[in-house]
Amino acid sequence: MPLSACIIAFNEAGRIGDCLASLSFCDEIVVVDSGSTDATAALCEAAGARVLQRPFDGFRSQKQFAVEQARHDWVLCLDADERVGPELRESILAARAGGFSGAAGYRFPRLSDYFGRFLRHGNAYPDRVLRLFDRRRGGWRGEREIHEAASVDGPVHDLRGDLIHYPYRSLEQQLAKTQRYARMMAEHEFARGKRATWTRLVLAPAWRFWRGYVLRAGFLDGWHGLVYAYVRANYVRQKAIMLWLLQNGQAVADPPRE
Template sequence: MAKRSRISALIIARDEARNLPGCLASLGWADEVVVVVDAASRDETLSIARQRADRVIVRPFDDFASQRNAALDAANGDWVFAIDADERATPALAAEIRGVVADQKAPHNGYRVPIRSEILGRPFSYSGTQDDRPLRLFRRGRGWWFGTVHETVSLRGSYGTLSQPLLHRTIPTMNVFLSKLNTYTSLEAIEFVRRGRPVRTFDWTVRPFWTFAKLYVGKRGYRDGAEGLVFCALSGVSVAVRHWKHRELVLRAEAQGRAA
C-alpha cells in the first residue's frame, strides 16, 4: 500500500493576532502547520502561534522570501502549502488539495491557486486580486522562494492550476491600507536601489495615473463600488510613493557621497 503524502501548511506573520486564529482554524486538514513569526511582532501573534501551530520559528524580518524559506526549511511534509495570515482555505479547496497530493502519479510538481479578495469589507470582482493565481502548493524539495518584496516560487518542473480559490480578507480598514502602503513602498524603494534601477520622473508622475486608469477603467474597477474607487486610487498613489521614496534614497546616497 502506497504511503500517504503529508502536507505542511506554512504561514509567515507579524502583528497578525486578529487574523491568525481564523487562518489556523481553516487548516485543520493539514498534517503540519509551521508558522514563522517576525521577531518585531508587538501583539499576541507569537502566543497564538505557539498554542495552535505544530512548529513556530521566531526570526528577525529580512525579506519575505527568506521568511518563507525559513518555514520551508522547518517543514516535514511531502508537499507544502503556503498561506498568509489574512487568507482562509475553504473546505472545497482543502478537498481539492488533498485529492491532488493523494495522486501518486500527479503530473505536476506545483499548483497555482486562485485568489478571491475582500477589500475594505467588500468582496471584489473586478479590480482586486481575482485574476491572481500564485503558486502556493508544491512538492517539498522542488521549489523555494525568491524576491525581497513580491516573492515568488522558483519551481523545478511543471505546474497546474487548482479550481477552488483561497479567500483573502485583506485591507479591512483605511488605517490598515495606509499602513501596508507605507511598509510595502519602503521595501520596494529599497529593492529598486539594490537593483540599481535609475530614477525616472515618468515613474512618479505618469505611471500612477496609468495604474489608476488600468484598474478603474481597464479592469472595470468602477463596478466594485466606492471601495473599488478608493482601492484603484490608492493603488495609483502607492506607485507614486514607492518611486518618490526611491528618489529620496538615491538623492540621499548621492549627497552622502559628495560629503565624504
C-alpha cells in the first residue's frame, strides 16, 4: 500500500532534516513551503522531497492543500518540528503491510520535548493525534484554521509508539507563539458568536492549571511540568481576555502599518 508523507514548513532549515529522515519509509514526501527565506526548500529538495510553494492562509488550509497534492490516497501528515519515533515507525509499517485493513485512519500519542525533557504527564501527554488516514474518507476539514485537527468517516485505530515533537526553540518563542494562537482562537470564537464571561476569565485559567498539574500529575515532570502548566494556563487567560475585548469593541492587535 503506497504512502505519501505531507509536511508544511516555513523557515525550518534547522529542524526539517530530522523530520524528513524519519519519513524515509514513505513512498513520497510532499512539502508545502510558504515562502521560506532560509534553506528549507533546498534541503527538502536535496532529500528527495517534492516541494510546492503556496502563500500561507491558515494551518488547516495549508495542510489540506498538501494532502490534495499527494500522489497516493493514504497520507501521513507531520509538522516540520515532528519526527516519527522508531516504535511508531514499526507500527505504521505493520499496518501498511496489512493494507490498512479495517481503518479509515490511525492515531497515536505525541511526545513533546520541553527544554530538554520529554513531558510524559499532565495535559502534554499522551496528546493523541490523527495523522495517518485515507484522504478519500477524510482530511483537514472544518472552518477553524488554528488548533486544526484531521477527521475521517470510518473507524480510527490506535497505533503504538510516539510521534516525537520539538515545539519550542526558546521560552520567548513559545510565549510569542502562544499569544498569536490565543488571538487567532479569540477571533475565531468571536466570529462564531461565542462570548467571554466573568467565570471564564477568572476560573478557566485556574482550572487548566489544576487539571494539568495536579489531576493529571504534571508535577511528575519536575520544574518542566510546572513551567509548562503555568504557560498553558496563561494561554487560556490570554484567549479569554482577548475575547472579552473583542466583544466590547476593542482591538487585540496592532493595525496594519501603511
